[in-house]
Amino acid sequence: MRVLKWLNENIEEYILMGLLIFMVGMMGVQVTMRYLFNASLTWSEELTRYAFVWSAFISVSYCIKRHISIKIDQFLHLMPETVQRVILSINKVIMLAFFSYMLYYAVLVVKSTYLSNQLSAALGVPIYLVQASTVIGFSLAILRLIQSLLGVLKSPNTVK
Template structure:
């Protein structure tokens, strides 16, 4: 059941990223055509693209954690014995989970504060807290993905299969 939920979450992330990319690229092309051919500009288009890119970055950070595509320095882990490297990796995952948890908690507080202010975006006239929601959502996504990686690393350490492949991460649940 948890595997199905996790796979569904991954598909939702990928779908949202695709929708945001396509809509942003389309809006940029439409804006260029409107300006060039019709001497007309959509007032809200650039703001829409800006906020779509912000959402892409924050959702994409969760996807990068899920697919293990974030930048990492592996020099020390590569020279350590396998068990010790796995233990170091578990420690790093726990520290990353703490950072993601802080992003989730303080991002939520920021969203609540922005909601109280009732500020609207200048061109779209949408509530600003909608755009700030990307912060705690990103923290939550990263926390979930890091927890799955932590389970996989812990399982690998306990069973002696020290270096799980990225495809095995989904089997930790």
């Protein structure tokens, strides 16, 4: 139970931190190779790009979990708390429907790419591994939205 609680609280942060450290390190190696040794790595930029794609989709669930997505809530705070909770609940249900829709098509795209055996140009890794970031990201976003919606419905004093 302790492990699940830790994962729930920290998984996105550690994945994003690891990907950021990896991307900075990889680009540092690439710059060093290019300017000090006059020899460029052919695969480092592709690998960094794929890590960036993964970080972009993982960050969606992180933003939902931390309630730091871009939003305009000036008018929301002028309303009574019950109205705020209703509006937030509707907003989260709409987002849940959107991410569910996106997850469905992301799975179809990944399946199609998996069946086509498409490989990346420089690394030769299967492209479906990169595209799986959409499935993981949207799944985590759905999980975080459900948690957030339950939080709004359960606690009457907390509106985020």
